[in-house]
Amino acid sequence: MLLYNGTVSIDVQTIESALGLLGQQGSYRILRALLEGPLRFGELQERTGLLPRTQSLRLKEMMAAGWVTRHQFAEVPPRVEYRLTDKARALEPVLVEVERWAERYA
């Protein structure tokens, strides 16, 4: 399905899947937290307040969508870091606009 925006035709599927993922519980929190920099699973959890299971699911979806990458370090104790891709960082303006909207219409 294609919509016409005024200047370009836009792919509704792409937008819906992005909005769908963003609308999942916790996605916004994860995104906001990781915009500050890479975090470990536990550190992330402190900031998001998500259950391990939920955060794990969300991270997997975000990895599948190419928003997050996982970096595992061969250390003891084991260390894992999650960081955003450029694609995900490029969503920041979207968040800014939502936040601006929320400020006004909360």
Next chain:
Amino acid sequence: MLLYNGTVSIDVQTIESALGLLGQQGSYRILRALLEGPLRFGELQERTGLLPRTQSLRLKEMMAAGWVTRHQFAEVPPRVEYRLTDKARALEPVLVEVERWAERYA
């Protein structure tokens, strides 16, 4: 839960519920369609391609969220129009940013 944005503290609940609704299937299509102007249920359906049931549910949620109003006319045949509130129209910049993102990262 509150996050600090740099300049203002933002209410995560509000943002998540907005993103949650936006992420529901069809919400984006409904919003985009109604930004052009008020539409009847059937006209809207032609543009969104949603099942009656789904569109009906979505419209109810959007009404509950104060995004859409319903106007019923005492005519024969019956006529109903849906239109966006200012609150919903104010979401357009969000859509614009998502669309800009989708153009680049599709």
Next chain:
DNA sequence: CCGTATCCCACGAGATACTG
């Protein structure tokens, strides 16, 4: 430390049929 497994429940979507 970083998750996965399991159980249970609730909601959401698709399809089809039907009504004020």
Next chain:
DNA sequence: CAGTATCTCGTGGGATACGG
């Protein structure tokens, strides 16, 4: 025309427990 009713199925969340 503008929806609702019903059924069926799959997915997602909460909680708790456990494994590499």
